Amino acid sequence: MARERLMERDQRYTTGRRRIVEALTSTGAPVTLPALLQLAPELSQSSAYRNLAIMEEAGVVRRLVHGAEHAHYELAEDLTEHHHHLICEDCGLITDVTLDASLERSLDRAFEGLADESGFSPRHHAIDIFGRCASCA
Numbered sequence: 001m002a003r004e005r006l007m008e009r010d011q012r013y014t015t016g017r018r019r020i021v022e023a024l025t026s027t028g029a030p031v032t033l034p035a036l037l038q039l040a041p042e043l044s045q046s047s048a049y050r051n052l053a054i055m056e057e058a059g060v061v062r063r064l065v066h067g068a069e070h071a072h073y074e075l076a077e078d079l080t081e082h083h084h085h086l087i088c089e090d091c092g093l094i095t096d097v098t099l100d101a102s103l104e105r106s107l108d109r110a111f112e113g114l115a116d117e118s119g120f121s122p123r124h125h126a127i128d129i130f131g132r133c134a135s136c137a
C-alpha cells in the first residue's frame with residue numbers, strides 16, 4: 001500500500017522509506033522523530049525528516065501536531081484502522097484508542113444529523129481527547 005501511494009506520486013519506496021514504515025508499524029503508537037531514530041538508528045535525521053514529509057504528502061504518513069514540543073508521526077489511518085488519540089497535556093504522550101463499532105456508528109449518526117442542516121456531507125471524523133496520562137496524573 002505504501003509503495004503504491006508513493007508510486008502514484010512518482011516517488012520510489014526506498015530502503016529508508018521502508019524502514020520508516022516498518023518502524024511506525026512496529027510501535028503501534030505515534031512517535032516523535034527522535035523516538036523514530038532510536039527505533040531505526042541507521043537513518044540520518046535529515047533524510048528521515050525529508051522522507052516523512054514526502055510520505056505525509058503521499059498519504060502514507062500522518063503528522064500529529066498538538067502543541068507538543070515535537071510532532072508525532074504514525075501511518076495514515078486508512079493504512080491501519082480508524083482510531084482516536086489520548087493526548088497528555090503535561091508530557092505530550094499520545095496513545096491510540098479505538099471505540100467499539102456501535103459507538104462509532106452513533107457518533108457518525110450524530111455528526112450526520114449536525115451536518116444535515118448546513119448541507120454539509122460528512123465523510124469521516126477525527127476526535128482527540130486531552131488530559132493527563134497515568135505517569136503524569
Ligand SMILES: [Zn+2]
Binds near residue numbers: 089091092133134136
Ligand atoms: Zn503525561
Ligand SMILES: [Zn+2]
Binds near residue numbers: 083085
Ligand atoms: Zn493514532
Ligand SMILES: [Zn+2]
Binds near residue numbers: 083084104107127
Ligand atoms: Zn471515531
